[in-house]
Amino acid sequence: MKQLLSGNEAMALGAYHAGVAVATAYPGTPSTEILENLARRDRIYVEWSTNEKVALEVAMGAAYGGVRALASMKHVGLNVAADPFFAVSTTGIIGGLVVISCDDPGEHSSQGEQDNRHLAKFAKVPMLEPTDSQEAYDLMDWLFKISEEFDTPVLLRSTTRISHCKTVVDVSRERKADLKQPAFIRSPSKYVMVPSNARPRRNVMEDRIIKLRSYVESFPMNEMILGDRKLGIVSSGVAYQYAREVFKNASFLKLVTTYPIPVGLVRRFAKEVERVIVIEELDPYLEEALHQLGIPATGKDFIPIIGELTPEIVEQGAIKAGLLPSPKPVHKSAVSAPQLPARRPQLCAGCPHVGTEYVLRQLCFQNPSSPGPIKKGEVVVTSDIGCYTLGVYPPLSALDTCACMGASIGQAIGLQKAGVPNKVVAVLGDSTFVHSGITGLVDAVYNQGNITVIILDNGTTAMTGHQGHPGTGISARRTKAAVVKLEKLVEGLGVKNVNVVNAFDLKAIESTLKRCLETEGPSVIISRGPCPLNVKAAGKPFKVDADQCTGCYTCLDIGCPAISLSDEKAVIDAGVCLGTACGICAQVCPQEAISEMGK
Ligand SMILES: Cc1ncc(C[n+]2csc(CCOP(=O)(O)OP(=O)(O)O)c2C)c(N)n1
Structure with a gap:
């Protein structure tokens, strides 16, 4: 069955079909809809947790209890949850544990921009990144399997465009009828991280990464597409889609497993092509990984390190770097945004x-x-x-x-x-x-x-x-x-x-x-x-008595979108005003010119 799904909807459905039993989150754009979608399903426990740290701890406890669990959050949420994220990497789990971090390149709705791919490497947690909603859906099953097979939490890293854009998804699975039965297996050496237990776990963690390195070599969603061998492009996430759009004939290596990366596959790809470039959003994460392998890749010398990429930005960078022949842009956005007057974000009418x-x-x-x-x-x-x-x-x-x-x-x-x-x-x-x-x-x-x-x-x-x-x-x-x-x-x-x-x-x-x-x-x-x-029923709206209004504009100081000026006097849009349920404008008016309609 085919469905048009956003990345977040696809992740939620994929996790549900994969048999997730406990899902937790603290809201934050662009991740919020993952839990909202899971909350519409039955046979699953969902909660808005107090914060991201608690969300991950609840999910971690559920995974200790042998069931599949998921915690989702925005990128900065993973900073809040960093302590349990590192801790659960040390202990491992029994049931599968998937952590979803939705990054926000360009800070559309965030207090900061950060590339959470570093956090996966930092915490030694395997990371996978979808390039569209189909992969977001398909990956969920893999993530839980990897988590269980390697006794590790797994990070799915998404970004705003992957989370919010809708693409067609072939929904191939159904939720299994026989979910895993919850059961806690006592194992202090695994779960009680006093130093004498934590030290041996460090060895377990390093062994696990070695095993994962060989596992990702044959991971089926990593893909080598050989076209023109003059240029080989390594990419992941939404940047891969932009690169495919801009470089029509080049060779590509799409990486879905971005920690650890499949070193052998990357080396093979580099041998197949004359020149390797990396197209990636935010930090030179993959580029540096390639440098460590001795592959002289470039990328951030012509692709910005700050902000969200678009096909246009990738194209302009490529032209500047001489990778595309024509100085004329070959890619044009299908829809050009109309020129709208700038408007500051503001609080709603009637905001407390x-x-x-x-x-x-x-x-x-x-x-x-x-x-x-x-x-x-x-x-x-x-x-x-x-x-x-x-x-x-x-x-x-x-x-x-x-x-x-x-x-x-x-x-x-x-x-x-x-x-x-x-x-x-x-x-x-x-x-x-x-x-x-x-x-x-x-x-x-x-x-x-x-x-x-x-x-x-x-x-x-x-x-x-x-x-x-x-x-x-x-x-x-x-x-x-x-x-x-x-x-x-x-x-x-x-x-x-x-x-x-x-x-x-x-x-x-x-x-x-x-x-x-x-x-x-x-x-x-x-x-x-x-x-x-x-507020279900707004009160009676307010009005301005034009004879009493002196045009002092004091009412404009509250920034209510219901109030504007006409002939230098204040007027209130009755359709927007929350009226007696608010009444702040009437309180600030020094002329007492604002009152309830009909009075
Ligand atoms: C660590 C982190 N988690 C989540 C968010 C997303 N976020 C921004 S503000 C906010 C909470 C807003 O609720 P509240 O404090 O009640 O203020 P309100 O918007 O209702 O006025 C959230 C969840 C964030 N910015 N940072």
């Missing part, structure tokens, strides 16, 4: 984060858009990652930092302990708080950080598409789940000054924040209001 960020800007910044030394009386606002990070843009301009998930609280403590004379506020979302904010807050309690933490609780993981998390009471299957109450959790951690405010009540936010900034020791404000995309 707006009010808190507006108050923060008013209270904390004297001149929000001027970089430079911070003034006396201003407050440093460390931020985290979520929809609220968009508050860095004007008109809100309310944030000073954003590095990686959970960092806001630690950064705030660091700034304060370093002796920066200004007050420091840390801002993070509810999902981010549970993901990796809790330990930072424990640090603030333990070390008496004189900081205020604002948890923007919109009851969901909004930025990645509304997944549940432990604070929401919604499971990965969107059924009812247990709720971890954030205020109870925060109190339990030892914070004495805990405040819950209505995220749409500007006065309450302001007075609470002022109070917290004046008190010693850590304080927490939970600013609570639902994500507008979860």
Whole structure:
């Protein structure tokens, strides 16, 4: 049966057909749909885990229990899960364990760009990379088999284009009726990594890589395609598709097993062709591997090391390097993008984060858009990652930092302990708080950080598409789940000054924040209001009384997409406005010109 599937859909279906019994993930683009697709299936346990580290630990436990398990995450998620990733490489497993890392070249939706192929080599975990959805589907069965045969976790590395592009997949398998029975086999020398047990496991790991090196030599999805022998191109992943498109007649070596690479096959290919080049996205990972073999390959001298590749970029590089004869581009994108006006990302109409960020800007910044030394009386606002990070843009301009998930609280403590004379506020979302904010807050309690933490609780993981998390009471299957109450959790951690405010009540936010900034020791404000995309019925929309509006534009300072200008007066788009469910514009208007429609 043929189906049009994205890479993520294909991975999910492939894993399901391969008999995966436990699947875990923490959401993150471009990986999220893998678990979302698995959550639609029966006879499988799925969960949104608290974070990627927990996701991998749960999957690792399941694989210790003898069943097939999978943990999926975005590239930076594997940084969070690096500790168990290295640990499970040491212990091995019994059931198959597949880890999926979806990298994001070009940082379409990420705080950083990194090439996770290095992490496979670093952790000594075999890695395979599909070049389309068919391979993504087919590979899943192989990955579990490799994992079980070699007693190792296996990394499937995808990238945004592989994960999100749809190609035709011949769905050849079905889920087996007789899945492996869970059973834990006691083996302290394998699973209890005290130094005396861990040292012998190092030998096991090295032996395993030696065996894998010979296994990958005959792996059927690696492919040598001999065309014109003047140019031989080594490639993997989506870059392989671009290279095939641009170099019509060259010879190709497509590598699906990219750690370890099939050394013999690569050497044979290099002998078949006059010149070897490597076309790969991000780092010269394969190119350096070829150099180590003494093969004088080139690639990164004409293919960029930064950002996502496209067929055009590969073609331009090849022309520049004299590999393609014509200086005229031979490849043209089928669809050229229309020239649209630039638009900054912004928070939605009715977003509960707006009010808190507006108050923060008013209270904390004297001149929000001027970089430079911070003034006396201003407050440093460390931020985290979520929809609220968009508050860095004007008109809100309310944030000073954003590095990686959970960092806001630690950064705030660091700034304060370093002796920066200004007050420091840390801002993070509810999902981010549970993901990796809790330990930072424990640090603030333990070390008496004189900081205020604002948890923007919109009851969901909004930025990645509304997944549940432990604070929401919604499971990965969107059924009812247990709720971890954030205020109870925060109190339990030892914070004495805990405040819950209505995220749409500007006065309450302001007075609470002022109070917290004046008190010693850590304080927490939970600013609570639902994500507008979860609000079933919007309230009555608001309107502007044109006679009362003086055109002062104060309402534009909240950056609500429902408000615009007409004849120098504010107007509200009633179709976009969330109305009485929000009402922030009415609170900021100094002329009291904004009110509920019909009043
Ligand atoms: C390590 C890591 N994992 C996952 C992500 C993807 N991601 C970005 S923000 C975010 C959470 C957003 O939820 P929340 O903190 O509740 O804020 P909201 O978007 O709801 O405002 C996630 C999962 C990431 N950037 N880094």
